[in-house]
Amino acid sequence: MKIHIAAKENSEIRFIVEGIEPSFANEFRRIMTSEIPTMAVEFVDFVKNDSALNDEIVANRLGQVPLTFDKSYNLPKECKCDGKGCSLCQVRMTLKKKGPAVVYSGDLKSSAKDVTPVFDRSPITELFENQEIEFEAIASLGLGKDHTKWQGAIVGYSNLFDAKSKASEMKLCDNHMFHVKGVKGTRVDPVDCSLCKSLNEDGDEFKPVEDSFLFTVETASGLSPEEIITESVGILEDKLKDFDKSLKKLK
DSSP: EEEEEEEEEEEEEEEEEEEHHHHHHHHHHHHHHHOEEEEEEEEEEEEEEEESSSSHHHHHHHTTSOOOOOOTOOGGGGGGGSSSTTTTTEEEEEEEEEESEEEEGGGOOOOOTTOOSOOOOOOEEEEETTOEEEEEEEEEEEOOOOOOGGGGGEEEEEEEEEEEEEHHTTTTOOTOOOEEEEEEEEEEEEEEGGOOOHHHHTOOOOEEEEEEEEEEEEEEEESSSHHHHHHHHHHHHHHHHHHHHHHHHHH
16 A cells, blocks of 8 residues: 645645555545544524524534644543533634624634634624624534534545556647657646547546545534544544454354
8 A cells, every 4th residue: 555645725624545445545545534533513502592593503503613723622422421511522612792793703702712713704694783692602623423513523534546648649638648759658647637538539548546545624614624633543543453352253
């Protein structure tokens, strides 16, 4: 197996993995999207809501606000309090505002300094003259497989390709992916490929490499792409160890 970074930004990483099966690639994607614990608002208790949006819609919007968090927090079902709620698995957040004004995620006041909205300018609702909103929210860790508000990242992957063509035809690539020398073309960066298939239409050989994949990981939570990938590797490793133990018991 070979792994290398193809592109990197603050909220997104693209990396190439060579020498794996499609089933492995899909399982890795599923772990990154659904099994990484992240922090999100789960319960909202409204004191007052005069906005045009009903309580359910406001609560749903609050749940979609990505929150930063410290790794010391526990999943409620794994906490010593047995999920009843304590400072090790829950954080209280409050908001009180009067119109006319737009209510933003940055207006949330957290009881913990390490749990705050990733983005301060995410709109929640709008208040007009003499309208007010006040509520208390409880944020906790959760998994994306239980609800999308806990989805840690947006992950996609595709096969790399193997292209062979003449230099004159390589120049047809709109993204200028190929470095042309003489009559031959050499692939430069598969990240730039938009899979437009324009080379196929010209009769070129353009085939996917079955054991090589380009992953795109964009964070949708308070975790960085690097943290999401690292935690996913650990979870996958634990799954394989558990499977190995179960398999040995059958012998």
